[in-house]
Amino acid sequence: xxxxxxxxxxxxxxxxxxxxxxxxxxxxxxxxxxxxxxxxxxxxxxxxxxxxxxxxxxxxxxxxxxxxxxxxxxxxxxxxxxxxxxxxxxxxxxxxxxxxxxxxxxxxxxxxxxx
Numbered sequence: 694x695x696x697x698x699x700x701x702x703x704x705x706x707x708x709x710x711x712x713x714x715x716x717x718x719x720x721x722x723x724x725x726x727x728x729x730x731x732x733x734x735x736x737x738x739x740x741x742x743x744x745x746x747x748x749x750x751x752x753x754x755x756x757x758x759x760x761x762x763x764x765x766x767x768x769x770x771x772x773x774x775x776x777x778x779x780x781x782x783x784x785x786x787x788x789x790x791x792x793x794x795x796x797x798x799x800x801x802x803x804x805x806x807x808x
Contacts, residue, residue: 706795714799726764732800733760736781739793746770746787748779755784766800 706714718731736758743756753770758781760766767778782801786794 706798710795711799711802714796715803718796718799719803728803729760729764729766732796732803733758733766736766736793736796736800739796741792744787744791746785748777748785753777 714735718735719728720731722728722731740758742758743754745752745754747753748770751772753772755768756771757769758766759769759778761778766781768781768784770777770779770784781797782804784797786797
């Protein structure tokens, strides 16, 4: 009997590329608040929006990103007339992911540290 293997994990971007993206987003930033604004700007500039994804079984359209008062980058999702903000790191990306999604991975790596 043949053993089942797990599906390959989503390819991660190289650490060197992560470092380049993080540097680009955080250049001239003096604190974490400014760095989060830098990531918001890069994600907003580079993530191909709108795109469609599935959140809790419902198809939604990601139409924007924002930085609310708690300073966590969020995706603004729309379904019909309803809008919902979801932390960008909790947003399931479609397969294949939209262009520019590597900025989300860079933001995640920066938040975790040790990149």
